[in-house]
Amino acid sequence: MPRTKAFDVTDALDKAKDYFWAHGYESTSMDDLLKAMGINRGSFYDTYENKHKLLLDALDHYIENDIAPSLAKATEGLEPREAIVAIFKRKLKRMNDPQGRFGCLLINTALELAPHDEAVAKVVHRRYDELAKRFIRLVKQGQADGTISKRCKPTQLGRLLLNHLLGVLVLLRSRVSETMLKSVINQVDLLLD
Amino acid sequence: MPRTKAFDVTDALDKAKDYFWAHGYESTSMDDLLKAMGINRGSFYDTYENKHKLLLDALDHYIENDIAPSLAKATEGLEPREAIVAIFKRKLKRMNDPQGRFGCLLINTALELAPHDEAVAKVVHRRYDELAKRFIRLVKQGQADGTISKRCKPTQLGRLLLNHLLGVLVLLRSRVSETMLKSVINQVDLLLD
DNA sequence: ATTATTTTGGAACAATCATTCCAAATAGCG
DNA sequence: CGCTATTTGGAATGATTGTTCCAAAATAAT
Numbered sequence: 001m002p003r004t005k006a007f008d009v010t011d012a013l014d015k016a017k018d019y020f021w022a023h024g025y026e027s028t029s030m031d032d033l034l035k036a037m038g039i040n041r042g043s044f045y046d047t048y049e050n051k052h053k054l055l056l057d058a059l060d061h062y063i064e065n066d067i068a069p070s071l072a073k074a075t076e077g078l079e080p081r082e083a084i085v086a087i088f089k090r091k092l093k094r095m096n097d098p099q100g101r102f103g104c105l106l107i108n109t110a111l112e113l114a115p116h117d118e119a120v121a122k123v124v125h126r127r128y129d130e131l132a133k134r135f136i137r138l139v140k141q142g143q144a145d146g147t148i149s150k151r152c153k154p155t156q157l158g159r160l161l162l163n164h165l166l167g168v169l170v171l172l173r174s175r176v177s178e179t180m181l182k183s184v185i186n187q188v189d190l191l192l193d
Numbered sequence: 194m195p196r197t198k199a200f201d202v203t204d205a206l207d208k209a210k211d212y213f214w215a216h217g218y219e220s221t222s223m224d225d226l227l228k229a230m231g232i233n234r235g236s237f238y239d240t241y242e243n244k245h246k247l248l249l250d251a252l253d254h255y256i257e258n259d260i261a262p263s264l265a266k267a268t269e270g271l272e273p274r275e276a277i278v279a280i281f282k283r284k285l286k287r288m289n290d291p292q293g294r295f296g297c298l299l300i301n302t303a304l305e306l307a308p309h310d311e312a313v314a315k316v317v318h319r320r321y322d323e324l325a326k327r328f329i330r331l332v333k334q335g336q337a338d339g340t341i342s343k344r345c346k347p348t349q350l351g352r353l354l355l356n357h358l359l360g361v362l363v364l365l366r367s368r369v370s371e372t373m374l375k376s377v378i379n380q381v382d383l384l385l386d
Numbered sequence: 387a388t389t390a391t392t393t394t395g396g397a398a399c400a401a402t403c404a405t406t407c408c409a410a411a412t413a414g415c416g
Numbered sequence: 417c418g419c420t421a422t423t424t425g426g427a428a429t430g431a432t433t434g435t436t437c438c439a440a441a442a443t444a445a446t
Binding site: 003004006029030041042045050051 | 402403404405406407408411412413414
């Protein structure tokens with residue numbers, strides 16, 4: 001019986017995600033969001049509850065639709081060690097397109113809100129763990145096939161790789177020079193040898 | 194002939210720095226700032242010009258009065274390699290006091306503002322370079338006295354260490370578990386061997 | 387003590403904040 | 417077509433934003 005929504009809920013969420021990604025949470029006003037999403041106040045509050053709830057949804061949407069596919073694409077068909085290297089090299093490739101320079105929404109949000117926002121902190125921890133596990137699995141496989149050094153336990157090395165990635169994403173958003181970025185990214189091999 | 198200021202300009206700046214450190218830039222309102230600094234509007238705008246200018250001053254004040262002394266204290270009297278390790282272990286020690294959990298003001302600010310704030314980006318780049326140079330110098334010395342592996346050029350390894358530090362400071366502010374933090378920090382040795 | 391100069395406290399400002407609310411418009415069902 | 421449930425657009429809300437402004441207070445020099 002009811003009227004149907006005049007906009008695509010997921011599309012609008014995706015636009016919101018992009019805006020948060022570029023500008024952060026506090027710097028983004030409701031007016032900015034509504035304009036970016038192409039909807040208006042009534043529809044917004046009816047659909048997404050409020051700004052903070054939208055952020056949490058945007059974070060999940062980001063992991064599912066940006067991070068996960070990006071990781072899958074970068075690593076598909078590659079041997080474990082090459083997969084790890086590819087994850088980092090990919091950041092280098094993307095450093096010159098607009099989106100790539102905004103770093104990672106998860107990390108940006110973690111730094112802006114985690115200390116005073118329990119809900120955000122929880123999401124961040126879960127996603128860090130997932131990323132760490134992914135690295136750990138790749139390390140195990142790489143150590144098994146002999147391409148990654150065994151002088152460090154998989155768990156430790158996996159976490160070290162996650163930490164390395166966090167650093168790279170900080171450098172990206174900090175807009176450091178390409179030289180600096182290349183220099184750091186190319187050191188992944190040092191961690192694996 | 195004039196009246197003298199009723200407050201200590203540097204003390205108030207220090208309080209502002211602490212508030213920015215804990216809460217970030219956008220989340221901090223002028224009311225918050227004035228309360229934290231213990232002064233009022235007239236005095237503020239007369240002395241510090243405006244909120245954005247204050248942030249830049251706070252950043253410099255932070256590097257000079259928090260980072261520099263902290264690094265000096267952590268490394269004094271230590272051999273190069275031990276100095277590097279000490280810089281990281283220090284983060285672990287501090288992880289349970291309130292201030293330590295807020296990460297690093299420079300990095301927090303970089304992630305929040307660098308993409309859209311030229312002045313902040315400039316400061317960030319200069320300070321990153323200083324930190325990198327410091328690491329590079331220590332690496333050179335460590336390689337000279339044989340305590341640090343020579344399989345990597347000082348410049349490269351120095352930057353890698355800076356990147357490692359950025360990651361650790363992200364993890365700190367993200368409030369990850371002590372286990373996770375220890376695990377990552379203890380891997381510094383892997384980078385130096 | 388008087389004068390000159392600066393700071394101080396806070397009222398006032400226009401702009402913007404996130405959110406609420408509701409009449410008008412709309413679309414599916416009978 | 418008419419009924420009804422839902423969405424839509426936007427006016428309105430009260431709170432808060434960063435900044436300006438100025439009279440009153442205070443101090444150092446004359």
